[in-house]
Each structure stands twice: as structure tokens, then as C-alpha cells.
Amino acid sequence: xxxxxxxxCDQVIHFDNRQCMRCSHRLGFLPDxxxxxxxxxxxxxxxxxxxxxxxxDVRFCANAALDICNWLVADGHxxxxxxxxxxxxxxxxxxxxxxxxxxxxxxQSQRHLFYSLLRWNLSPPDRQSxxxxxxxxxxxxxxxQQDGNVVPAMTGHEEGLIAIRAAEADDxxxxxxxxxxxxxxxxxxxxxxxxxxxxxxxxxVRDHGGFEGFRAVFGDERADYAAALQYHxxxxxxxxxxxxxxxxxxxxxxxxxxxxxxxxxxxxxxTLETARSFGLAIDPRGHEEMASEVDFDPYRAASAEQLVSxxxxxxxxxxxxxxxxxxxDSYPFVLSAAVVVKLEYLHRLIQxxxxxxxxxxx
Numbered sequence: 001x002x003x004x005x006x007x008x009c010d011q012v013i014h015f016d017n018r019q020c021m022r023c024s025h026r027l028g029f030l031p032d033x034x035x036x037x038x039x040x041x042x043x044x045x046x047x048x049x050x051x052x053x054x055x056x057d058v059r060f061c062a063n064a065a066l067d068i069c070n071w072l073v074a075d076g077h078x079x080x081x082x083x084x085x086x087x088x089x090x091x092x093x094x095x096x097x098x099x100x101x102x103x104x105x106x107x108q109s110q111r112h113l114f115y116s117l118l119r120w121n122l123s124p125p126d127r128q129s130x131x132x133x134x135x136x137x138x139x140x141x142x143x144x145q146q147d148g149n150v151v152p153a154m155t156g157h158e159e160g161l162i163a164i165r166a167a168e169a170d171d172x173x174x175x176x177x178x179x180x181x182x183x184x185x186x187x188x189x190x191x192x193x194x195x196x197x198x199x200x201x202x203x204x205v206r207d208h209g210g211f212e213g214f215r216a217v218f219g220d221e222r223a224d225y226a227a228a229l230q231y232h233x234x235x236x237x238x239x240x241x242x243x244x245x246x247x248x249x250x251x252x253x254x255x256x257x258x259x260x261x262x263x264x265x266x267x268x269x270x271t272l273e274t275a276r277s278f279g280l281a282i283d284p285r286g287h288e289e290m291a292s293e294v295d296f297d298p299y300r301a302a303s304a305e306q307l308v309s310x311x312x313x314x315x316x317x318x319x320x321x322x323x324x325x326x327x328x329d330s331y332p333f334v335l336s337a338a339v340v341v342k343l344e345y346l347h348r349l350i351q352x353x354x355x356x357x358x359x360x361x362x
Contacts, residue, residue: 001115001270003277004036007052015115016108018070025051028060028072029111031083031118037072047075061085066100068107084114087126090138092166102169106139109188113196116266119299120354121361124199133160135199141166152177155191157198164191183249184332190263197262201255204349217345218254228253244338261342264333265304265350268311268343272298275314282313304343308335 004013011022013036018027025038026048039048039058047059057075061082064070071082079086085107092106093099117123124135140153140163153165167173168188178186205214214221232252241251250260276294294310301307312335319329335343 001112001274001277006036007038007050015112016070018067028058028070030058030072031114032074034115034118048072063107066094066103068100068103069111071111083118083123084111087124087135088137088139089127090140092139092169093141099166102166103139105169106164106166106188109192110137112189112270113192113266116270116299117196120350121357122350122354124203127160130160133202135160135162135196137161138163139166140164155195157195159202160199162192162195162199164188164195184247184329190267193263193266194259197259198255200262200350201258204353205258210349213345214258215254217342218257221254223253225253225255229256242334243336246333246335246339246342257342258346261339261346265343265346267331268307269298269301272307272310272314275310280314282317301347304340304347307347308340308343311335 001015004015005011006013006020006023006025006027008025009020009023011020013020013027015029015036017036019025020027020038023038025040027036028039028048029036030050038051040051040054041047042049042057047057050056050058058072059075061069061071061073062080063082063085069082069085071084073079073082081088092103094103114123127134127136138161142153142165143151145151152167154163155165155168156163168177168191174186174188177183201214205211211221229252232249237245237248237251241248245251245257246260246264250257272294276296276298281293294314296302296306296310298307298310315331319331322328322330
């Protein structure tokens with residue numbers, strides 16, 4: 001994620017800021033140019049103007065009323081929602097403060113996902129343009145049985161519909177789920193990126209007939225999916241899975257392997273952009289082979305190898321810092337040679353799709 005600068009005072013501002021801490025200007029994110037902007041209220045009180053472009057009228061996403069979203073839409077746009085919130089169908093219960101708090105955390109992760117998609121010019125079709133398999137989100141509440149037992153909502157993907165358990169926005173609930181499933185890592189943003197990986201497989205592999213290239217890297221997805229998951233939950237990942245897969249869950253089925261690698265690819269690119277914005281350089285004494293500086297745009301990297309070469313030393317440093325604070329590793333994963341091959345496949349898939357979009361728009 002990039003750092004931004006206030007249009008009024010040049011103060012450094014961040015993606016989730018609502019107000020400049022130096023000059024107090026109201027801030028909003030404009031998806032059209034992927035930038036944060038300082039705003040002035042319009043004279044007629046009907047909305048806002050970009051400070052840097054006084055004749056450009058904008059308004060906040062309708063979800064800004066509850067401080068859910070800080071994204072902008074063009075004044076007069078038929079939808080009251082920004083390009084990210086437009087994909088939502090079922091949202092958390094806003095009649096309670098807990099529901100609003102959950103939605104705020106969910107929306108923050110969703111906007112980070114859409115930032116990446118928009119950086120590649122890969123905004124997906126919604127259900128209006130594709131009623132059958134366009135992207136749509138349901139944020140589901142748990143159900144309570146008559147005896148008081150809580151039945152957790154299921155997170156998953158089915159033909160463009162991504163369902164995310166709203167309770168995963170609660171740290172305690174998410175940590176209990178992580179521990180019960182023996183996962184090293186579990187975040188809302190990870191859910192968004194993983195489930196979007198399933199959607200991306202449909203769009204970029206299945207719908208383009210790219211089965212041969214996919215199977216050469218990930219294996220045959222025609223293996224019974226339900227049976228594969230049942231076996232995984234009963235027996236766990238095979239011995240030595242770390243040599244071939246990014247996570248134990250990735251070993252369950254080629255679809256899950258793809259979705260896990262897709263999520264990690266987005267983790268890597270977005271975090272490297274953050275490191276680049278802060279000018280981070282890794283130069284550990286006595287370990288010169290790990291010296292690294294993010295001096296390239298990760299969204300336009302030449303290869304996955306270029307990304308990984310910067311990523312590995314960065315994660316080693318971040319994990320060491322976490323341990324110094326008594327925290328778990330931020331990135332408790334190992335990128336084996338086989339995983340890098342999978343990331344290279346994803347890199348080409350995403351970059352080719354982005355290139356096609358740019359050519360079509362030219």
C-alpha cells in the first residue's frame with residue numbers, strides 16, 4: 001500500500017485516514033486515480049470538491065454515514081456506493097454497535113482487496129453485468145439454535161458469491177477458529193484474498209480454457225473436491241507438504257492450492273509496495289546475501305522471482321521484530337522452489353489479464 005500526501009499541506013497520509021492530522025482537511029480515496037484527496041465542502045452544501053481539482057464534484061460512499069467507508073464516488077453517479085461497496089449484498093447488522101464495528105473492520109479489508117484489483121485494472125464484473133457468476137459478497141451472521149448453541153456461518157465461494165462469516169471480524173472469534181484449525185495465520189484480509197482467488201480461477205483459468213497450463217503447475221482439479229476436503233480434515237496434510245505447498249490447506253486440492261497462492265501473491269505485492277513507500281532496506285551485517293531494497297513497483301514486477309528476492313529478506317526482518325515484541329511471526333511461511341513456480345504462474349496470469357484490460361481500454 002502506498003503512502004499519500006495531503007493536497008493542502010503535504011502531510012503524509014495513509015489509505016485509511018479520514019482527516020489530515022496537520023491541517024484537519026477531510027480526506028477521501030478516489031478509485032479513479034487510486035489516490036487519497038483533500039476535500040473542500042461545496043458552497044451549496046451538497047457534497048464535496050477535490051481541493052486539487054476545484055471543479056470536480058464528488059461525494060462519499062453511502063456507507064460513510066456510519067464511518068464504514070472513506071471512498072468517493074463521482075457526483076451524480078447512479079449508485080450511492082463506491083466501487084468496492086457496490087458488490088455487497090448482505091451486510092452485518094447495523095442495529096447494534098457490535099455489528100457496525102464488525103462491518104468497519106470487514107470493509108477495511110475489502111477496500112484493501114479492491115485497491116489491489118484496481119491497481120491491475122482488474123475490477124470484476126458484478127451481478128448486474130453478469131447475473132449468473134458476477135462477484136457478490138454476503139457477510140453472514142451466525143445463527144443461534146433454540147437450545148442456545150451457536151452455528152457458525154460458513155466462509156466460502158460458489159460461482160462468484162463470496163460468503164464471509166461476519167464474526168471473523170472479532171479478534172477472539174478469529175483466534176479461536178485459528179487455534180482449533182491449527183492454522184499459523186488467519187486474518188480477514190486473508191479470507192478476502194483467498195476466496196477471491198477461487199473467483200479468479202473461474203474467470204482467468206476456467207473461462208479461458210487454461211486447464212492444461214494450470215494442471216501442469218497445480219495438478220488436476222477434476223479430483224473430487226468434497227472427498228479431498230473430507231480426507232484433509234480427517235487426516236491432515238501429507239508428510240513433507242512444505243516442499244510443495246504454501247500451506248497445509250493448499251495440499252488438500254488444486255483449487256485450494258491456487259486460492260492460497262493467489263492470496264499470498266497479493267500479500268507479497270501489497271506489502272512490498274508498503275515497504276517501498278517507507279524506503280525500507282534490509283542489510284543485515286554478516287548476512288550480505290540477504291541484503292535487499294524494494295526499488296521497483298511490485299505491481300509491475302518483471303517476475304515472481306523478483307518479488308520473492310525482495311520478499312524473503314523483508315519477512316525475515318519483520319518476523320525477527322515480531323519476536324522481539326513477544327509476538328508471533330507475521331509471515332510464518334516458507335517459499336519453496338515449487339511454490340515460487342506457482343507464484344510465477346500466478347504472476348503471468350494476473351499480468352496477462354491486466355495487459356488485456358489495458359489494451360481493451362486503449
